[in-house]
Amino acid sequence: MWLSPYFRLAQAGFVLAREGALSIIPKESLPPALRAPIALGRLVERPEVRRTGHVERLNRALRLLGPTYVKFGQTLATRPDVVGPEVAADLQGLQDRMEPFDPKLVPDILSQALGPKAEQLRDISAPVAAASIAQVHKARLVPTGALPTTVAVKILRPGIVQSFAADIESFYAGARLFERLARKLRRLRPLQVVETLDRSARLELDLRLEAAAISEMAENIKNDTGFVIPTVSWDHTAQNVLTTTWVEGIPVRDLAALDAAGIDRKVLAANILQSFLKHAIRDGFFHADMHPGNLFAAPGSNDVIAVDFGIMGRIGRSERRFLADILYGFITRDYRLVAERHFEIGYVPANQSVDDFALAIRSIGEPLHGRTAADISMARVLGQLFAVTDLFSMQTQPQLVLLQKSMVLVEGVARALDPDLDIWSLAEPVVGDWLRREAGPMGRIDDLKRGFEVFTDASKRVPTILAEAELVLAQTRLEQQARLRDAGSRLPLALGAGALLLLGILIGAVL
Known part of the structure; x- marks a missing residue:
């Protein structure tokens, strides 16, 4: 029925508004067109939320709404500077502590997916991690004629494909409604953004593609240090089952355990941020779901161990050069460079003023320099960026949606480990080296080769x-x-x- 997506969307909006989700949105980050609807939606908040300001049941509301909304909550959990420390702490339970599905279903799922190979997976444990899409079991792999090894077996939740499809359909309905009701905000391209999320979800729901992503990233980072990923067992992988080597690590959100193990949190934070930038800028292929539940510290070192490669981002060479130039422009305070790159790639219409846009970018960049991560309010920065995009008629770039979301996640994780994180200093070696290579002889050789x-x-x-x-x-x-x-x-x-x-x-x- 064509009304069902709108009904589902309205239901989700009501549940979220009732549990106080609208109260955590900073007014300064909203355009005037959305302030009145948000204020209207807050009228249905539970009395406890309005009286105390606490949003303690948002975690439960997102669980009830389904996996797509849980993913949204996972992103918010990394931004205590945006939603507040109490809400962020509550939402951390969404990252890998979801209710597991019935373990009695596991043997039949493995048998149907892997056939006779399923018998080689033995001593399957209870779920060691349960997330919105799948859950992970520890097992012993006993292949014919080879030594047993410890493996991680990831299994999709039964019925998750249908649930995701329903959520995405409601998002499409919401995007179309948004475009009709807020014509001035069509430049944000909500429909194309949902299409990007839709493609990402379809990839995440086929674990064979996740296995391929692990394989590709392994090739990209084979000469790198500080970033470790598991290895795939292809004989024990199917559409709804993924088997990889078991990795031991300390969750990056367990600060006490990290300190007790002698992990240098500053070095760990630097590894996370620099590894992400290296993957995005150098390779154009990056882990796009780097929330704390997917990141661990290797005992005895400051290496990062990453798991769950269901959501991967990919950007082309022009977008990589754009990202590198923008970061480098902010690092060196060359706001004219930042402005020119926005015009050259077509993100800002040609009828706008480069000088005026550079001035607007300076107003955002200058307050960030000389400040630690703890001193920067991302809510205020996001509000300024939104005002600038509105002023200069900039359009949302769907191909950069996952990159933008991932940068928010990575920065949130890194600043939790190191509140004194200097983003610009850590980014400069990665960005600068890549740009110098691109501008130098090797870059010219690559251009000629292409x-x-x-x-x-x-x-x-x-x-x-x-x-x-x-x-x-x-x-x-x-x-x-x-x-x-x-x-x-x-x-x-x-x-x-x-x-x-x-x-x-x-x-x-x-x-």
Whole structure:
């Protein structure tokens, strides 16, 4: 029924408003068009929320609404500076402490997914982590003719595909409604943003694609240090089952355990932030769900161990260069560079002023320099950015949605580990090295190589293109000849009809 997505969306909005979700949205980050609807929605808040200001049941509300909303809550959990420390602490339970599904279902799921290979997975534990999409079990893999190894077995929740589809459908409905009711905000491209999230969800719900993502990232980071990922067992992986090597680590959110193990939290935070930037800028392929439940510290070192590669981000070379230039511009306080890159890539319309845009960017960047992460209010920064995008008619770039979300997650995790985090100092080695390589001889060689590959590929297609052109020309000649023959056959009829018409006119004139 076409009304069901809107009904589901309205239901979700009511539940979230009742539990106080609208009260955590900072007014300064909202455009004027949305302030009145938010104020209206807060009228249905529970009395306890309005009286105390506590939003203690938001965690439960998101669980009830389903996996897509849980994902949203996981992002908020990393931003105590935006939602407040109490709300963030409550939402951390969404990251890997969800209620597991019935363990009695596990043997049948494995048997149907893996066939005879399922018998090689033994001593399967109770769920060691249960998230919104899947849960993870520890097991012993006993392959024929090989030594047993300890593995992690990830299993999708039964019925999760259908649940995600319903949520995404309601998001599409909400995006269409938003575009109709808030025409001035169409530049945010809500429909394209939902399409991006939809594609991401479809990828996340096929664990074979997650296995492929782990394999690709392993190739990208084979020469790196400080970032560790598991290895896939392809013989024991299917659409709804993923088996990887077991990794031991200390959760990055357990600060007391990190300190007790002698982990240097500052180094760990730097590894997380720099690894993410390296993957995004150098490789264009990055882990897009780096919340604290997916990150661990390796005992005996400050290495980061990452798990759960269901959501991956990919950006092209132009977006990577844009990101690097923007970060470098903020690092060096070259706001003119930041402004010019926005115009060159088409994010700001050409009819706007580069100088005025550079001035607006300076108003955001200057207050951030010389401040620690603890001194920066991201809510205020987001509010300023929204005002700037509105002022200069900037449009949302769907291809950067996952990157923007991931940067928020990564910065939130890193600043929790190190409140004195200096984002710009940590970013400079990664960004600067990549830009220097791009601008240097190696970058020029890569450009020439890519140009030669394009030229070679086009050259290979020339014979085919010529053959197709000849066919089109031949077909065009045949059609022209056919039209001439038809015209010739219709000429006598046309002359006869004209003569009869003229005769009729003459007879009428005589009579």
